[in-house]
Amino acid sequence: MTRTAIQDFEFQGYLVQKGDQVVVGTTVPHQLPQFYPNPDRFDIDRYLPDRKENKKPGVFAPFGIGSHTCLGAGFAEILINLNMAVLLTTVDLEMVDPHYNLKVDPIPTPSPDKNFKIRVIKHR
Ligand code: HEM
Structure with missing residues (x-):
């Protein structure tokens, strides 16, 4: 998210001045192991x-x-x-590439990259 500073402030030793454009990476902590141990693991x-x-x-x-x-x-x-719920109860899906390894594309919001492809193999 981008924001414009309305006043000077210091953050982690950096001076941000009034009028500066700041990018706030709100989803960065989602991948940090100090908050989410083993962050890339699906662990419900x-x-x-x-x-x-x-x-x-x-x-x-x-x-x-x-x-x-x-x-x-x-x-x-x-x-x-x-x-x-609708997808998982109406169709069977499979990975186009069964050996796909998850890579996260952070823009615009973190999502699987363009090589993550699934296809419908059966309508129930
Ligand atoms: C997975 C889906 C969604 C995600 C990840 C998402 C994420 C976000 C984020 C991060 C912001 C804050 C942007 C900022 O502070 O600059 C935002 C704002 C907003 N979102 Fe969503 N959004 C989603 C779906 C929706 C839906 C379905 C609606 C409406 C039906 C919606 C309506 C809005 C509105 C109106 C704002 C602006 C709020 C404001 O400026 O006061 N969003 N969204």
Whole structure:
């Protein structure tokens, strides 16, 4: 996310001056092992109450942080779950390349890179 500083401030030893353009990498912590051990591993148990890795303050921010946090966050989460539920119950899928290794493309939001391809092999 880009922001324009409205006043001078210091961050981690850097002086940011009023009017400077700042890029805030809100999703960078999502890949940092100090917050998410073994961050590239699919580990759904991260979200269980005894671990709550996504609940550390300021760490999990796919919808931004602050006064401009995504207005559609709840809607988007429902749509994502709904789409996955419909897909997984109506079609069988397979990887086009079964040996594909996940690479993350960070722009515009972190996603599998363009070589991540799946195809429908059967309609149920
Ligand atoms: C996975 C889906 C989505 C992601 C990852 C996402 C992410 C974001 C992020 C990071 C921001 C903050 C941008 C900033 O602060 O500069 C934002 C803002 C916003 N999003 Fe989303 N969004 C998603 C879906 C949606 C949907 C479905 C809607 C509407 C139905 C929506 C409506 C908005 C609006 C209106 C803002 C601007 C809020 C403001 O400036 O006060 N988003 N979104």
